[in-house]
Amino acid sequence: MRARIAFALPVLLLLPVAPPVAGDLLLVGSCSGIFYALDKRTGEPLWSYDTALDGEPAEFHGDPAVLGDRVVTSCDRTSLAHTYAFRLDTGEVAWKQPRAALFSDVAGLGRLAVGRRWNGDLIVLDSAHGDIRWSVGPSDYTYRHGPDLSPVERDGVLYFGGVDGHVYAVDGAGSDVRWSTDLHDAFTTSPATDGVDLYIGVAGHRVYRLDAATGETVWALALP
Numbered sequence: 001m002r003a004r005i006a007f008a009l010p011v012l013l014l015l016p017v018a019p020p021v022a023g024d025l026l027l028v029g030s031c032s033g034i035f036y037a038l039d040k041r042t043g044e045p046l047w048s049y050d051t052a053l054d055g056e057p058a059e060f061h062g063d064p065a066v067l068g069d070r071v072v073t074s075c076d077r078t079s080l081a082h083t084y085a086f087r088l089d090t091g092e093v094a095w096k097q098p099r100a101a102l103f104s105d106v107a108g109l110g111r112l113a114v115g116r117r118w119n120g121d122l123i124v125l126d127s128a129h130g131d132i133r134w135s136v137g138p139s140d141y142t143y144r145h146g147p148d149l150s151p152v153e154r155d156g157v158l159y160f161g162g163v164d165g166h167v168y169a170v171d172g173a174g175s176d177v178r179w180s181t182d183l184h185d186a187f188t189t190s191p192a193t194d195g196v197d198l199y200i201g202v203a204g205h206r207v208y209r210l211d212a213a214t215g216e217t218v219w220a221l222a223l224p
Helices: none
Strands: 025-029 034-039 045-050 065-067 070-074 083-087 093-097 107-109 112-116 122-126 132-136 152-154 157-161 166-171 177-182 197-202 206-211 217-222
Touching (some): 025 070, 045 083, 065 112
Antiparallel strands (some): 025 034, 034 045, 083 093, 107 112, 122 132, 152 157, 166 177, 197 206, 206 217
């Protein structure tokens, strides 16, 4: 058995988070339904896109992902939600996908865009054309109130907390589930991982540390 540090909670605060920056662009989605590319030095808008052009203004809440020469983002809080890919240099819409609106941050996996749909399913899109490559649904939809928690990718593996109370590890090269661990609770945080272990919080006031390779519980920390 490999050695582990007993008190490693600060890892949660130190895991790297990629900011929505591409070159000189700061990429920001607003609750008014407008997505902006700002000059990161001056704050000057270089281009923008208003979702009202698609018939109904939406809201942006999740972080986008920069994939090659485009940024992929998604909106919600509307009956006309889309996932969009904008060209970084011009802001032109490369594609928009209404069948796969993501209610989460968008994670990048090579040239693929990964996120969660409104019902909690994990879904993977081709960033070139917006085609749906594959999706993974939970075993059931017990905890429907937390589908907007985001997946995380590490070393080609996608991790997410399902609305069925299971934590899933999915092979990013396909849709094979490597393991799932039932924590019997609704999730209140997105997962975080250092590639060795996985950390996730649940509604029962606990943080779990799982072995990222097997899904076995390393410890469960009760919180006030």
